[in-house]
Structures are given as C-alpha cells and as structure tokens.
Amino acid sequence: MRFKSNELEERYGIPVLVYEPDRYHAKAVSEEIRDGEQRRFQTRTTQVIGTAAEHAAAERKILREADPASQISVASAEQPDWENDVPLYHYKTTEKAENMQSRKAPINVVFDWCNSNIVQSDMRSGEYGGKWKQPAPVGKNDRYINVDGDVQSNDAHVMNSVGACPWTQFHMRLYDLSLENAHAVGQAHKDPCTHNIGTPIAEWKFALSRGNVVDWWSDPEAPVKTEVVDVGNNGPNWDTHDGKIGYIYAES
Incomplete structure (x- = not known):
C-alpha cells in the first residue's frame, strides 16, 4: 500500500509513505478469492500519519484533555498513571506498532488487579458469570501494543x-502491562461472521463489547469494582466507540 501527498514531503521530506501488506488467514478470505476467480477485494480505512514521537505525544494530549482520573471514584493512589502507563490503541503488525501508525482498534478495558491469564481463565470457566466460549475453531491473529x-x-x-x-x-485480546495499577489491558470487539472479509463493512461494536465485559465483571461474587472512564481515544474509523475504557479494579 502506498500513500502519496505533497504535504508529506513538506513535513517529513518524503512524498510517499509505504505500508507493509496486510495478511489474512485463508479461511477469512472469500471462496472466490481462494479459488482464483476473484483477485481483489476492497476495505475502508483511515490512516493517522506522523512519527512515533508525534503519535506518543498525541496519546498523552488525548489523555490530558480527557482527564480520566477526575472521573473515577477511587483514591488517586489506586489509579493507574493514565497519561504515561496505559496505551490507547493496538496495531495489526509489529512495524505499525513501532511507528504507532494505522491504529487498528482502541484499547477499551483496563484490569488493575490481575494479569491476562487470570482474566482468561476466569471468563472461560464462568468463575463469576456465564462461560465465555468459542465452539468453532477460528484463527487468533496477534495484535500489538506500544x-x-x-x-x-x-x-x-x-x-x-x-448468534446463529x-x-x-x-x-477480547489481552496484553499484560505488569504495572502497579494497570496489570493488563484489553481490546474488546464483536466479530461479524465473515470478519469483514469479502463483504460490506460491519461495525465492530466496541462500546457494546466493552459493556459486555464490564457487565460480566460486575457480578456480585466478583472481587472487583468497575467504572467506565472517558479517555477520549475516539477515531474516524470507529463509529461504535465512544472514547471510554472499562476500568476493573480490586475491591478494597
């Protein structure tokens, strides 16, 4: 993928930005493409262009303007360092994560009381609610945070x-941070049946999915409290994201 703009040359000294090709599991591609009857499919995207330093500064600015700490009803010592510790987005490849460009999806859940393995184990076993289970095998593509x-x-x-x-x-993909008040972060979404390959774009339902996770952890038997915090990580690609993170923390 190549993006050309005179404004790029004025700011960065190069007129063309080259992206690495996207890769997909064969099962996620339509049968017409696998059989060679169709060679192309289209998808919609919006890029945010800048250096890694500019993107890091942009994330800090987003959090400063949102001031999420003022919206959480726990003592300040118990909160994560939102501006410096919590990543706001994940990326499709290591290269895109290194450059902090082509944001794939917003981070929308933070756990401050356990690591990702405990979250995975509890939700799969139904420890505090219904079991999260996936009966049909499907490829689990990795994503990346910076x-x-x-x-x-x-x-x-x-x-x-x-559904049927x-x-x-x-x-929900989970990433360990191993910080005092931000042990893990999650990116929760709702996958459409075709994962948007070879079909019109379907929304990923970010806010609905975050609410599904928060509701699960709101069970009275769970040893945690939950809040929804506005951190402002909206984007033009995400009509169903409201810029908020589900914050799940240990009950004192």
Whole structure:
C-alpha cells in the first residue's frame, strides 16, 4: 500500500509513505478469492500519519484533555498513571506498532488487579458469570501494543460466540502491562461472521463489547469494582466507540 501527498514531503521530506501488506488467514478470505476467480477485494480505512514521537505525544494530549482520573471514584493512589502507563490503541503488525501508525482498534478495558491469564481463565470457566466460549475453531491473529517504545503482542484471548453463526463472537485480546495499577489491558470487539472479509463493512461494536465485559465483571461474587472512564481515544474509523475504557479494579 502506498500513500502519496505533497504535504508529506513538506513535513517529513518524503512524498510517499509505504505500508507493509496486510495478511489474512485463508479461511477469512472469500471462496472466490481462494479459488482464483476473484483477485481483489476492497476495505475502508483511515490512516493517522506522523512519527512515533508525534503519535506518543498525541496519546498523552488525548489523555490530558480527557482527564480520566477526575472521573473515577477511587483514591488517586489506586489509579493507574493514565497519561504515561496505559496505551490507547493496538496495531495489526509489529512495524505499525513501532511507528504507532494505522491504529487498528482502541484499547477499551483496563484490569488493575490481575494479569491476562487470570482474566482468561476466569471468563472461560464462568468463575463469576456465564462461560465465555468459542465452539468453532477460528484463527487468533496477534495484535500489538506500544508501551514506551517497547512493542509486545497479545498474551491471551477470550471469545464468546453469539448468534446463529459460530464465528459471530465477542472477542477480547489481552496484553499484560505488569504495572502497579494497570496489570493488563484489553481490546474488546464483536466479530461479524465473515470478519469483514469479502463483504460490506460491519461495525465492530466496541462500546457494546466493552459493556459486555464490564457487565460480566460486575457480578456480585466478583472481587472487583468497575467504572467506565472517558479517555477520549475516539477515531474516524470507529463509529461504535465512544472514547471510554472499562476500568476493573480490586475491591478494597
């Protein structure tokens, strides 16, 4: 993929930005493409262009303007350092995460009391609510976050099939941060049956999916409290994201 603009040359000294090709599992591609009858399919996207330093500064600005800490009803010592610790987006490849460009999806859940393996285990087993389970096998593509310049892939997944199509599911990728008040973050969304390959774009239902996760952890038996915090990480690609994160923290 190539993007050309005179404004790029004026700001960065190069007129063309080249992206690495996107890769897809064969099962996620339509039968016409697998059989060679169709060679192309189209998808809609919007790019946010800048250097890694500019993107990092943009995330800090987003959080400063949103001031999420003022909206949480717990003592300040118990909150994550929102501006410096919590990544706002994940990316499709390591290269895109390194450059902090082509934001794939917004981070919309933060856990401050356990790591991703515990989240995965509890939700799959139904420890505090219904079991999150995915009966039909489906490829689990990795995604990546950038934390202070260090790129890491997701550490765990939880998926919950809903509806007649077994591949229509709530899906949350989890990343360990191992910070005092932000042990893990999640990117929750609702996968359409075809994962938007070879069909018109379907919304990923970010806010609905975040609410599904928060509601699960709101069970009276769960040893946690939940809040929804406005951090302002909206984007033009995400009509169903409201810029908010579900904050799930240990009950004192």
